[in-house]
Amino acid sequence: MNRLSKLEQVKNCSGEFVLAVNDTMNVLNGKWKLPIIGSLLYGKKRFKELEREIPKITPRMLSKELKDLEVNAIITRKVYDTIPVTVEYELTKSGNSLKTVLEVMVEWGLQHRKRVIGKK
Known part of the structure; x- marks a missing residue:
């Protein structure tokens, strides 16, 4: 069964x-x-780049969420043998597949804000 037919089955079954x-x-x-x-x-x-880019997230919460995302194979964590140790986070193939979902959410959010709040 291909992906499209499975998706159609899911759409047709609440x-x-x-x-x-x-x-x-x-x-x-x-x-x-x-x-x-x-x-x-x-x-x-x-880690510090993520912390700077995401306002109000605490280091503890960022660490917890990164671990959860890694367990669910959305991100990978790569440790480099440097002094001090360097750790980088990157989206997996599955994580990258969420790009379309996020783009649709951003578009919906912009339209919703404009309709409800009247702001652009």
């Missing part, structure tokens, strides 16, 4: 649809995961 959405939300759930993924869409980042 139970499967809800299950698929729940699976997605279990991986992406939380305030910080999508901003982290969004930042990594622009390339590899070190």
Whole structure:
């Protein structure tokens, strides 16, 4: 069965649809995961770079979310044998596949803000 026919089956079955959405939300759930993924869409980042790019995230929370994303194979963590040790985070193929999802979310968010709040 190809991917498209499976997707059509899920769309036509509310139970499967809800299950698929729940699976997605279990991986992406939380305030910080999508901003982290969004930042990594622009390339590899070190911990401090991510911390600077994501306002109000604490080091502890960033560390926790990075571990969760790594466990779910959304990002990879590469440690370089330097002094001091250098660690870089990068999206996996699966993580990069979320680009389209994030682009649609950004577009929806911009339109929604304009409709509801009246701001651009």
